[in-house]
Amino acid sequence: MVKFLTEEELQKTFALANDAVYFATPDGQTKYYGFGKQAELIGASFAQVKTWLATLKNDENKPVFGGFAFDKQQIADSKLMNGYFIQPAVVYDVINHEMLGLPIDLVRQTTTFDTNVMQITDETDWPSRIQTAIDDMKQNKQHEKVVLGRQRQVTLSDPLDEQRLLSKLQNSQSTSYHFVLKHCGELFVSATPERLVKVTGGQLSTAAVAGTIKRGADSVSDQALADELWHDSKNRVEHETVVAEIKERLQAANVKSLQVPTEPQILKTPQVQHLYTPITGQLASDSSLLEIAAELHPTPALGGKPRDWALAEIAQIEKMPRGLFSGPIGMMTMDGDGEFIVGIRSMWYRKNLATLFAGAGILAASDAQMEYQETGLKLLPMMNLLKEQINND
Numbered sequence: 509m510v511k512f513l514t515e516e517e518l519q520k521t522f523a524l525a526n527d528a529v530y531f532a533t534p535d536g537q538t539k540y541y542g543f544g545k546q547a548e549l550i551g552a553s554f555a556q557v558k559t560w561l562a563t564l565k566n567d568e569n570k571p572v573f574g575g576f577a578f579d580k581q582q583i584a585d586s587k588l589m590n591g592y593f594i595q596p597a598v599v600y601d602v603i604n605h606e607m608l609g610l611p612i613d614l615v616r617q618t619t620t621f622d623t624n625v626m627q628i629t630d631e632t633d634w635p636s637r638i639q640t641a642i643d644d645m646k647q648n649k650q651h652e653k654v655v656l657g658r659q660r661q662v663t664l665s666d667p668l669d670e671q672r673l674l675s676k677l678q679n680s681q682s683t684s685y686h687f688v689l690k691h692c693g694e695l696f697v698s699a700t701p702e703r704l705v706k707v708t709g710g711q712l713s714t715a716a717v718a719g720t721i722k723r724g725a726d727s728v729s730d731q732a733l734a735d736e737l738w739h740d741s742k743n744r745v746e747h748e749t750v751v752a753e754i755k756e757r758l759q760a761a762n763v764k765s766l767q768v769p770t771e772p773q774i775l776k777t778p779q780v781q782h783l784y785t786p787i788t789g790q791l792a793s794d795s796s797l798l799e800i801a802a803e804l805h806p807t808p809a810l811g812g813k814p815r816d817w818a819l820a821e822i823a824q825i826e827k828m829p830r831g832l833f834s835g836p837i838g839m840m841t842m843d844g845d846g847e848f849i850v851g852i853r854s855m856w857y858r859k860n861l862a863t864l865f866a867g868a869g870i871l872a873a874s875d876a877q878m879e880y881q882e883t884g885l886k887l888l889p890m891m892n893l894l895k896e897q898i899n900n901d
């Protein structure tokens with residue numbers, strides 16, 4: 509019998525492989541590594557992925573992994589950020605100790621460096637740019653919400669140590685999903701608390717995650733902040749917009765037995781706490797995971813309301829296209845099950861340059877400076893990973 513690789517060996521293999529993927533869920537039910545390439549699709553749309561899936565070999569129910577770009581804007585010099593899907597040559601299902609496919613040969617050696625952060629560039633004019641959206645929403649009541657993102661460029665002294673990155677990621681952000689996709693020397697990394705949609709045997713689960721406040725220094729102040737968030741009308745409206753829209757779109761997609769709690773819960777990450785509403789239902793027999801993902805994306809947690817106005821605002825106010833940031837990323841098996849999460853708290857890395865992303869829901873009642881601070885907290889999971897590249901253990 510072939511010995512299953514240890515986590516450390518899997519992380520090392522990730523660093524050595526040209527094509528690799530890692531996907532783990534916070535409920536501990538899913539943890540996959542994939543290496544090598546059996547099939548791929550570059551620049552994927554929902555329709556293209558559907559057609560592509562039908563061409564793949566189905567023998568082992570080997571999953572495919574990948575992500576859709578947030579919108580149609582293109583990043584000119586990327587083979588990953590405009591949408592990319594891969595069926596790896598081999599997939600290691602860590603939870604079930606199963607290997608699907610044949611191990612690939614990796615003879616290359618990696619050299620590891622102590623990688624330092626050399627330079628950080630922020631969009632310091634972001635508050636004044638988002639103020640134009642706030643002013644517009646004050647004037648035009650039908651413009652309810654737009655989620656605006658900013659990017660931070662971090663220049664590194666040396667290449668990323670991917671093995672270290674994976675091992676540090678696993679020990680951080682325990683209430684978030686972990687996703688790392690590598691192709692053509694580019695890496696997309698996300699530690700996101702937000703599920704877009706999961707389907708298991710026709711049972712569908714999604715969630716609204718919107719409305720944010722910082723964490724407290726101790727449990728008393730943390731609870732006080734959670735209470736403040738839960739009772740804050742701006743955040744409750746922001747959250748309710750997302751819940752209502754998800755519900756409406758699922759009903760339009762003929763999802764049955766919808767369960768939508770009337771009041772939100774609190775979801776905590778180490779940096780922030782969110783309003784959170786889990787939503788479940790039953791997929792119609794003629795529907796699919798991909799169809800629901802296409803229907804839901806972008807929810808007003810990442811786009812806004814009305815959707816078309818918000819997408820136009822995003823394209824106009826944000827300086828650079830988002831690529832996979834806030835796009836649906838995840839995995840699917842050939843039998844129709846799978847899970848897409850929302851690619852936030854994320855970064856794109858290539859050639860010693862990391863681009864970090866964070867966004868915030870903007871309403872007429874928003875304060876631009878506070879939203880800038882909130883996005884600063886949302887950049888921390890990826891900043892911490894970069895800082896932990898330095899060998900100090």
Ligand SMILES: C=C(O[C@@H]1C=C(C(=O)O)C=C[C@H]1O)C(=O)O
Nearest residue numbers: 718719720809852866867868869
């Ligand atoms: C857009 C992001 O987060 C989204 C915006 C939130 C908000 O504004 O309250 C909360 C969670 C996410 O839906 C991000 O983290 O980049």
